[in-house]
Amino acid sequence: MARRTPVPRIVLTSVVAWTVGLVIFFPILWMLLTSFKTELAAFSASPSFLFFHWTTENYVAVWTRSNYLEYAWNSVVISLGSTLVALAIAVPAAWSMAFSPTRRTRGILMWMLSTKMLPPVGVLVPIYLLYRDAGLLDTQLGLVIVLCLSNLPIMVWLLFNYFKDIPRDILEAARMDGATIGKEIVYILAPMAVPGIASALLLNVILAWNEAFWSLNLTSSHAAPLTAFIASYASPEGLFWAKLSAASTMAIAPILVLGWFCQKQLVRGLTFGAVK
Amino acid sequence: MATQQTQKLARILIAPSIILLLLWMIVPLAMTAWFSALNYNLLNSVTSFAGLGNYRYFLSNPAFLSSLLNTLVLVGSVLAISAFFGVLIALLLDQVIVGRRVVRLMLIAPFFVMPTVSALIWKNLLMNPVSGLLAWLWRLFGLTPVDWFTQVPMLSIILIVAWQWLPFAVLILLTALQSLDQEQQEAALMDGAGAFDRFFHLTLPHLARPLSIVILIETIFLLTVFAEIYVTTGGGPGVETTNLAYLIYSQALLQYDVGAASAGGLIAVVLANIAAIFLMRIVGKNLET
Numbered sequence: 385m386a387r388r389t390p391v392p393r394i395v396l397t398s399v400v401a402w403t404v405g406l407v408i409f410f411p412i413l414w415m416l417l418t419s420f421k422t423e424l425a426a427f428s429a430s431p432s433f434l435f436f437h438w439t440t441e442n443y444v445a446v447w448t449r450s451n452y453l454e455y456a457w458n459s460v461v462i463s464l465g466s467t468l469v470a471l472a473i474a475v476p477a478a479w480s481m482a483f484s485p486t487r488r489t490r491g492i493l494m495w496m497l498s499t500k501m502l503p504p505v506g507v508l509v510p511i512y513l514l515y516r517d518a519g520l521l522d523t524q525l526g527l528v529i530v531l532c533l534s535n536l537p538i539m540v541w542l543l544f545n546y547f548k549d550i551p552r553d554i555l556e557a558a559r560m561d562g563a564t565i566g567k568e569i570v571y572i573l574a575p576m577a578v579p580g581i582a583s584a585l586l587l588n589v590i591l592a593w594n595e596a597f598w599s600l601n602l603t604s605s606h607a608a609p610l611t612a613f614i615a616s617y618a619s620p621e622g623l624f625w626a627k628l629s630a631a632s633t634m635a636i637a638p639i640l641v642l643g644w645f646c647q648k649q650l651v652r653g654l655t656f657g658a659v660k
Numbered sequence: 661m662a663t664q665q666t667q668k669l670a671r672i673l674i675a676p677s678i679i680l681l682l683l684w685m686i687v688p689l690a691m692t693a694w695f696s697a698l699n700y701n702l703l704n705s706v707t708s709f710a711g712l713g714n715y716r717y718f719l720s721n722p723a724f725l726s727s728l729l730n731t732l733v734l735v736g737s738v739l740a741i742s743a744f745f746g747v748l749i750a751l752l753l754d755q756v757i758v759g760r761r762v763v764r765l766m767l768i769a770p771f772f773v774m775p776t777v778s779a780l781i782w783k784n785l786l787m788n789p790v791s792g793l794l795a796w797l798w799r800l801f802g803l804t805p806v807d808w809f810t811q812v813p814m815l816s817i818i819l820i821v822a823w824q825w826l827p828f829a830v831l832i833l834l835t836a837l838q839s840l841d842q843e844q845q846e847a848a849l850m851d852g853a854g855a856f857d858r859f860f861h862l863t864l865p866h867l868a869r870p871l872s873i874v875i876l877i878e879t880i881f882l883l884t885v886f887a888e889i890y891v892t893t894g895g896g897p898g899v900e901t902t903n904l905a906y907l908i909y910s911q912a913l914l915q916y917d918v919g920a921a922s923a924g925g926l927i928a929v930v931l932a933n934i935a936a937i938f939l940m941r942i943v944g945k946n947l948e949t
Contacts, residue, residue: 389756398758404749409766411823412773414793415781427791473680476673484670492678494940499685501936503884505905506929509912509921510691533684540677594774596887597905601913611887614776618891625784625791632777643772644765651835654828654877659836659870 412636419443419629426626442630452631455613459635461524462599462609463592466531467585470539473532475581478543479573482550493544500537504597515602524607527599531592538591539584542653546580583649586642590650593639610635689929695922702916714923718911723899724924727907734818734903735882739875741822746829746874747867751859753830754837764834771827775887782820783809783892813893813901820888825881829874836870837863869942876939883932904928 406413418426420438446452481489511530512521520526550573558572596611603612614635617628643650651659699710718724753764770778786793787808795805808816840863848858884905889895895902895910902910908928912921 394756394758397752397755401752401755401757401763402759404752405763405766408823408827409769411778411781411786412769414785415777418785426785429791429796431793431796473676477677480670480673484666486667486670492674496677496681498936498940499681501880501932501939502685502689503880503905503925503928503932505884505886505908506925506932507688507692508909509695509918509925510688512913513691513918514688533680536677536681536684590772594772596775596890597884600776600887600890601909611774611776614774614780615887615891617780618776628780628784632781636773636777639774640769640772643768647764647768647831648835651832655832655870655873659832659873 412640415629416633418626419633421626423623423626426629427623442626443634446627446631446634450613450631452613452634455608455610456634458524458603458607459593459609459611462527462531462607463589465524465528466535466592467588469528470532470536470588471581471585474536474539474543474584475577478540478547479577481540482544482547483552483555493541496537496540500534504534508601512601520602522603522606522608526602527607527609530598530602531595534598535588535591538653539588542584542587542649543580545652546583547577550576583646583653586646587650587653590639590643692922692925692929695918696926698919700918700922702918710919714919715927718920718923718927721920723902723907726899727902727904730814730899730901731883731903731905733814734821734885735879737818738822738825738882739878741818742826742829742878743871743875745826746833747871749826749830750833750837750867751863753834768827768831770823771825771831773824775824776891778824779820779888779891782816782823787816809893810897813897817885817888817892817901820892821882821885825878828878832870832874833867836867840866872942873939876935876942879935880932880939883928883935904931 417433419442420440421432421436422439422441425432425436481493515521515526520529554572554576555568558568563571593609594611596615599609599611600615603609614628614632617624617631696714697710697712698707699713700707749767753760753767757763784792789795789805789807789810792805792808794808798805806812844862845858848862853861885903886905886909889901889903889906890909893901895906899907904924905928908921908924911917911924
């Protein structure tokens with residue numbers, strides 16, 4: 385049993401921790417508040433924190449006056465598309481390495497990881513030229529392919545780590561009872577693999593949603609996702625802070641919530657299973 | 661147990677991943693290597709063999725040396741900030757705290773913010789020299805507001821990137837701390853070990869592995885920081901905030917010099933590999949268990 389911590393100490397550490405937490409969280413909070421201000425109030429040199437005229441006009445403006453929905457749709461298609469394709473390729477590979485490992489399995493896993501270490505900027509030029517010649521520049525398919533391949537190693541690793549932990553005895557027992565491979569997959573493996581697959585899916589969606597390097601370099605208008613849309617606020621004219629905040633809030637909200645829900649899986653996935 | 665049949669099946673199942681990753685790795689890399697030996701500009705239809713000319717050009721370009729330096733400064737500073745404060749904050753959060761779950765959510769939130777958003781929010785809402793919140797804060801204390809991106813452009817970039825990556829360190833280190841053997845701590849306590857001793861002889865050694873993983877993973881991502889620079893300074897003023905990734909980008913897609921950009925790309929690959937080798941060693945050990 386852990387010992388009782390004295391109350392004054394709890395108060396002190398709590399105050400310090402909340403202060404640190406609020407300072408780090410503040411830019412996001414400030415963005416949220418600014419998104420509800422008028423442009424004039426947002427740009428004011430003497431900021432107001434709560435007592436300002438609350439308005440939703442920025443959300444309406446972003447929603448109606450820009451092609452926000454188009455960008456959001458691109459983000460959804462690209463992140464979900466690349467994730468599902470990667471999943472379809474990675475599940476069989478991870479499954480086979482976890483259940484019938486060979487002498488080479490370890491080497492293959494390490495090699496896959498090493499492809500993730502390749503800095504994207506090292507292959508920017510050939511990918512750009514290949515895409516230009518293949519007509520893949522500024523297409524959803526083009527980004528789906530790039531993001532799928534660049535996240536595939538993480539996916540295989542994460543799934544492998546989960547599958548490896550499924551007890552073999554259950555499989556053997558099922559085989560003894562005369563289960564076919566098909567039945568084995570449907571009734572035993574699938575239910576046990578669902579949590580692993582789900583977390584691989586979430587991690588990949590988050591990574592793909594926030595990806596900026598390829599999105600900025602390979603798209604311009606048709607297939608640009610939200611990361612690129614927000615980048616277009618880098619050089620506008622006039623007052624735009626409140627609208628930038630509104631657009632940003634909408635762009636990060638779904639992923640922030642998703643990230644909060646799957647912290648554990650994220651740790652596992654991002655450290656390739658080395659920290660659990 | 662594995663029969664011939666299942667082995668064959670296993671090989672078929674793994675083949676797509678291997679083939680695709682092999683293509684993804686080898687084809688562009690081979691092309692980069694090939695382009696780097698050519699005089700190849702997208703605006704110029706004639707290409708010719710350049711030998712090592714591009715490397716000579718890229719390496720002797722003063723912008724290269726400064727971009728290399730900028731890359732090291734950026735990576736080094738962000739690593740130092742996230743490692744030092746990461747350990748501190750993780751230790752803090754490991755205490756008994758009222759509402760710990762909420763604090764934890766607030767602390768890791770920046771990691772989920774897309775880089776273009778965090779860069780623009782910081783640049784405008786916080787760091788603007790007139791209407792930014794930091795300017796207001798400075799005035800509140802009677803100081804002259806800092807014109808962040810003009811006076812200290814590199815520091816500004818470092819702050820933004822560190823804000824994104826510190827939460828990552830906290831997340832990983834905290835998870836590792838919570839798996840620390842409680843009984844060992846109790847035993848040390850019984851033996852009369854002070855907080856200081858317990859930290860240096862139990863906690864810190866336990867954090868060594870996750871900390872090295874944090875450092876290496878961050879290194880890989882930080883070596884290619886791009887979007888934050890792209891939307892804030894565009895590498896400027898001058899080349900003060902141009903890192904290697906941004907230099908290669910501008911060489912390729914702004915100046916259309918495919919040859920020189922490819923040479924730079926290969927140099928970036930070599931640098932990343934140095935970090936990668938260490939990471940692989942650490943992660944590889946985990947596979948034995």
